[in-house]
Amino acid sequence: MDDNEIQRLAAMASALRPDWPARSLRTFIERNLGARAYGDVAVALAWLCTRTKTDTPRLILEAGPWWK
Numbered sequence: 112m113d114d115n116e117i118q119r120l121a122a123m124a125s126a127l128r129p130d131w132p133a134r135s136l137r138t139f140i141e142r143n144l145g146a147r148a149y150g151d152v153a154v155a156l157a158w159l160c161t162r163t164k165t166d167t168p169r170l171i172l173e174a175g176p177w178w179k
Contacts, residue, residue, distance in 0.1 A: 116149045117141050120156060124168065127160035131168060139168055151178070 112120075117140050125133035144152050155177035159165050171177060 112140075112145055112147070112149050112152070117145065120149070120152055123153065124156045124160050127157065128168075131160075136168060143172055 117137055120140055121133045121136035124136050125131055140152065155171055156168070158177040159168060159171050
């Protein structure tokens with residue numbers, strides 16, 4: 112992904128989860144998900160952000176239904 116895509120994903124996730132700062136999300140996405148496809152990460156982040164029991168975006172690094 113390029114910087115613009117990472118920034119948009121971070122903004123999307125932060126809009127869904129205001130308790131997750133966009134700046135921190137941007138760093139997290141860049142370091143951990145930058146090699147993945149933009150669309151796949153967008154879907155996975157949206158899935159995780161809408162889970163009420165998810166405290167941190169780190170769960171995205173594990174196998175789960177968000178990658179199916």
